[in-house]
Every structure is written in C-alpha cells, then in structure tokens.
Amino acid sequence: MIQEAHPALAPERRDRIRNLVREGGVARVEDLRKNLKVSVATIRRDLEILEEEGKVKRVHGGAVSMESRLEESVFDDKTNLASKQKKKIAEDALTLVGHEESVFLDGGSTTLFLARLLKQRTDITVVTNSVRAMEELADSGPRVIFTGGEFRRISQTMVGPLSTVVLEQIRVDKAFMGTMGFCLKNGITTTDPNEAYVKRVVSENAGQVILLADSTKADKVSFARVSDWDQVDILITDQAVPKHFTKTLRKRGIKVRLP
Amino acid sequence: MIQEAHPALAPERRDRIRNLVREGGVARVEDLRKNLKVSVATIRRDLEILEEEGKVKRVHGGAVSMESRLEESVFDDKTNLASKQKKKIAEDALTLVGHEESVFLDGGSTTLFLARLLKQRTDITVVTNSVRAMEELADSGPRVIFTGGEFRRISQTMVGPLSTVVLEQIRVDKAFMGTMGFCLKNGITTTDPNEAYVKRVVSENAGQVILLADSTKADKVSFARVSDWDQVDILITDQAVPKHFTKTLRKRGIKVRLP
DNA sequence: ATCATTATGATCGATTTCGATTGATTTTGA
DNA sequence: TCAAAATCAATCGAAATCGATCATAATGAT
Numbered sequence A, B: 001m002i003q004e005a006h007p008a009l010a011p012e013r014r015d016r017i018r019n020l021v022r023e024g025g026v027a028r029v030e031d032l033r034k035n036l037k038v039s040v041a042t043i044r045r046d047l048e049i050l051e052e053e054g055k056v057k058r059v060h061g062g063a064v065s066m067e068s069r070l071e072e073s074v075f076d077d078k079t080n081l082a083s084k085q086k087k088k089i090a091e092d093a094l095t096l097v098g099h100e101e102s103v104f105l106d107g108g109s110t111t112l113f114l115a116r117l118l119k120q121r122t123d124i125t126v127v128t129n130s131v132r133a134m135e136e137l138a139d140s141g142p143r144v145i146f147t148g149g150e151f152r153r154i155s156q157t158m159v160g161p162l163s164t165v166v167l168e169q170i171r172v173d174k175a176f177m178g179t180m181g182f183c184l185k186n187g188i189t190t191t192d193p194n195e196a197y198v199k200r201v202v203s204e205n206a207g208q209v210i211l212l213a214d215s216t217k218a219d220k221v222s223f224a225r226v227s228d229w230d231q232v233d234i235l236i237t238d239q240a241v242p243k244h245f246t247k248t249l250r251k252r253g254i255k256v257r258l259p
Numbered sequence C: 001a002t003c004a005t006t007a008t009g010a011t012c013g014a015t016t017t018c019g020a021t022t023g024a025t026t027t028t029g030a
Numbered sequence D: 001t002c003a004a005a006a007t008c009a010a011t012c013g014a015a016a017t018c019g020a021t022c023a024t025a026a027t028g029a030t
Helices: A010-024 A029-036 A040-052 A069-076 A082-094 A109-118 A131-136 A161-167 A193-204 A243-251 B010-024 B029-036 B040-052 B066-070 B081-094 B109-118 B131-136 B161-167 B193-204 B243-251
Strands: A026-028 A056-059 A062-065 A102-105 A125-128 A143-146 A149-152 A157-159 A172-177 A181-183 A187-190 A206-212 A224-227 A234-236 A255-257 B026-028 B056-059 B062-065 B102-105 B125-128 B143-146 B149-152 B157-159 B172-177 B181-183 B187-190 B206-212 B224-227 B234-236 B255-257
Touching: A010 A026, A010 A029, A010 A040, A010 A056, A010 A062, A026 A029, A029 A040, A029 A062, A040 A056, A040 A062, A082 A109, A082 A206, A082 A234, A102 A109, A109 A125, A109 A131, A109 A172, A109 A206, A125 A131, A131 B131, A149 A161, A149 A193, A157 A161, A157 A193, A161 A193, A161 B161, A172 A193, A187 A193, A193 A206, A193 A224, A243 A255, B010 B026, B010 B029, B010 B040, B010 B056, B010 B062, B026 B029, B029 B040, B029 B062, B040 B056, B040 B062, B081 B109, B081 B206, B081 B234, B102 B109, B109 B125, B109 B131, B109 B172, B109 B206, B125 B131, B149 B161, B149 B193, B157 B161, B157 B193, B161 B193, B172 B193, B187 B193, B193 B206, B193 B224, B243 B255
Parallel strands: A102 A125, A102 A172, A125 A143, A172 A206, A206 A234, A234 A255, B102 B125, B102 B172, B125 B143, B172 B206, B206 B234, B234 B255
Antiparallel strands: A026 A062, A056 A062, A143 B149, A149 A157, A149 B143, A181 A187, A187 A224, B026 B062, B056 B062, B149 B157, B181 B187, B187 B224
16 A cells, blocks of 8 residues: 555544534535545545544435534435525525624524525624524624524424513614415415514514525415515525516515525 | 764653644654654654653554644543533532422533433423533423523623523523632632623522532632622532532531532 | 663564455436 | 446455564663
8 A cells, every 4th residue: 555645644634524524514425535635435434433423424425514414404305406495595695794784594494504604704793593503603603692582492493482582672684584485375484373473573673584485485385474575675585486476576576586 | 772962851852742743733653753853663652651641642643632632522521530520510410400490501511511411301491591501402301491692602602681681581490500710708700791790690580509610610710700609509519629618618508519 | 890770773563544346235317 | 117326335455553572772870
C-alpha cells in the first residue's frame, strides 16, 4: 500500500467527516472520498464508527447529521420530490430577508431549510417557536428569540397560551409561515387548533406574512383554520401549483413566487 | 550513543511535543520525530508519559490534544471526576421528584444529567429555560413547558425579560437550580446578570428551591448575585465539600445532602 | 575505576489501518 | 415487475504503526 506523505490521523479525518456532514446536513460517500482522498472502504468504516458514537446517522449513499434529522427524509424517500422544492422555496425566501431585519420562523420542514440558510446571517433577529429551528441556530448565527409555551412533540413546536404571551411582546418585519394545507376557498389550515392560534397571533404581529408551501399542499384542507388569504402578503410555492391558483391569488393582490 | 550538540532535556522535549499537539490539534509521530530530531521510539515513550499525565490523547499514528476532546458531550467524559459527582447528585435529586409534580430545570451540566433521568417520568411537568434540557426531552418523556426569551449561546439558555413573562405565569413544586459558585458569605452567584435575574424569578415562584452544585463550586464567587442562602431549601453537593459548609448551612435550616 | 541507573536508538514480530476485490443487497428506471 | 446500476459488507493482503526487547551511551554514586 502506498500511503500519502501526510495522511490525516484517523480521528482527525473522522472529525472532518463529522463536520462535513454537519455543515451540509448530509454527505455522500463518494463526495467524502474525493474530499478526503481515501477509499470508500475507509469512509464506510469511519461512518460506521461515527454512527456507533452517535455522531452521524448512516443512510444508503452516505450519512446525515444528527443535529437536524430533517434531511433524513431527503434520503429516506427519494420519491419525495417535495424536498428539492422545499429547498428551492427556502432559497427564494432567503432573498426576502433584508439587512438587520427581524423575522419569525414557523415550524415545519420548509422553514427548517430556511433556518439553515439563515445561520449565515448574523445581522438579523430570528423569532421562532420551532425547537428544530432553535437547534439549527444554537451553535452560531443570528440573534435568536424563542417563544416559550407548552411543547407539542408531534410538531416539535411551542404552542398554547404561554407562547402567545411572548409573541404579544414583539413584532417582526417578516413572518415565514408553513402550513399543512392551503386552498382558495378555505384559506390556510393546519392540524392543531393550538398551533393555528399561535400562527394567527404571529400573522397579526408581523409586517409581512410570507407563506412557504410546496405545491403538494395545494387544495389540501386540514382541521384547524389559521387565516384567510387577506392575511398573506407573499406565497412562495413551486411550478407544479395549478395555474388558477396563481392567477386568482395575484388578482387578490398576493404576490406569488415560483422559484 | 551519539547525542546531539544541544539535546533538549527530556521534560523540555515533552513540553514541546505537548505544545505542538495543542497548536495543531493533532500531531503525527513521524512529524514529531523530524521536528525534534529523535527516534520514533523516544517520541512514543514521550507520548506514553504525556498520556499518563493527561496532557494528550494517543491515537494510532500520533496524538490529539485533550482540548479538542473536551468539546465532546459531557456524557462522554467518563473519566472526568466532576462528571461522576454530577451524576450522583442528579440521581439523588431524582428521588425528590414526587408523583405528578411540576419541576423547574435550570441550565448547566448537573441539571442536564437530571434531565436525562427525568426522561423516564411521564407523570410530571418539566419547566425549563435550557435548550440542552429541552433537546434531551424532545423525543419522549414528561410534559415540557419551555420559557421563551432571548437565547444566550454561551449557556444555551433563555434569558431576559421575555423569559420572565412566561415564568410569572406558572408555579412549580420544585426548582432544581445550578450555579457557577456558592459561598457562605456571598450566597449564590453566576456569570451573567440576566441569568441571575431569571434564576431569582424562578426561585420566588417555586415551592422548594434545590441547589445542585458539586464541591468544585464551593467558595467560588462569580460576577452576578443570584440570591442569598435563605432562598435555598436543599443543597445537594458531594462529600468533598468542606465540613464547615455543611455545618453552617444546616445550622441555618438548609438541608444538605451528600450522596 | 566500577557499577547501577537512566535515556535513547535499533530491531522484530504483532497489531492496526487502509485499499482493492468480490459477491450480496439496495436503489433506480424502464 | 424486472434488470441495470449503485451501494454495501466481508474478506484479504500490503503498508504503516506499535510495543517489547535488547544494545549502547551518558551520568552519577560508591
């Protein structure tokens, strides 16, 4: 075997792998191999060790970070095109965040993509009730204000009267909201009334309400009503959304973006 | 043996090794050999000694600094004596939590151990401002209420006026508090005034205040005053705490437990 | 001077790490 | 659904590294 002149020490290499996984949220075996100049066998062995240590989670094709289990879905069901769209939507949303602005981040996977992008911004203030978003921003990034409240495990968000106590004290320039469903007739709906209430309070206290929802949410109606369309300023969705949605909403004065 | 003109003395050489490891985070045996102009056998013997002294951690191919190892989770560090004590303290604290009670969990590593133990209890309500504790209880466990507020990265807790807004709305049976320092003269102190204020509000709204602090915190005084001893009902520490502490505090009506 | 002690270097078999190969498994795309 | 492609786990051999042992040199005590 012809080893390199200065090969990295095994633990050092594994640290690098861990960081790469963490920064990207996900890393492919092949990419790691090229990056670290070792064989795939070594990468796999390292990933095995890192998984035992609880540092990363292995998936077919590579590994995902433990910090944000968000990306599991990206790997777990490749059929879910929505992940790619969600990423695009988040990237578009990022362009709306101005210098030194304050933004609210709702729960949900799309806003979680946005959270990751916002990590680079240290000039802004992020208000959120999502534990996942909180975790994403825990190490570094913008100023973070968290709404308290009762923890709802299923959505990993804070809800209930205690969270609105905090929300009523603040005002954000832009609120990036997720949703379970949106349709022209019933407006925005979600599963839990408590959550719907929180979303409503946020919307009322935000300069602009920006709805992030991929086209799979179109024409879906859920149990709890959040608000009507007149509360929404901008909808960011994707090309696959039915034409008449775009048309009708724009007629109603809502900006619709299709990145 | 043909020694060099000015060979470094052994302890001096080991110091140099230690510095090289520390600066680089890692160092290879081969690099150290070239750098210090001695044989690999000598390097290995030095590393063996340095490892015994706890200065570096040996790995195949070289050594890594202890500092880089330290950033790992408090739970990984089995050798850390304070960790063992903290674990014992947390286990003792757990016995104080009654059925269907509500408890507050402060930030800090000791309370984090307690959080892990509380994960098994689904009958209780946990109130906390610690993101780490939140994460620990995110998947399953007791009902969790989180205080909102401004996120303080260094302690990974929520502080400031927004967190007290929530705290004033609730009342807990027992508050498990951590601290940076405690001494007979100055009472309980911590680093940040904002944090101290939160702790004070919690203490006032708790049925019982239980201070969890290993003996390394004894006679330490930090910047911000939290409270005097009359606010504390129970102190859980360890055997290594000076005798006069135990004596004086018990005389003042504070229960001192030494698990 | 002689001897014990310590530090260092050299050698050699044992262990560990790594890469390549092969056959099994999973994913992808028709 | 089936077949091709990608990915994986297992195995083996080569190279690096390691630990143990012994030899040599410097140092200091007797």
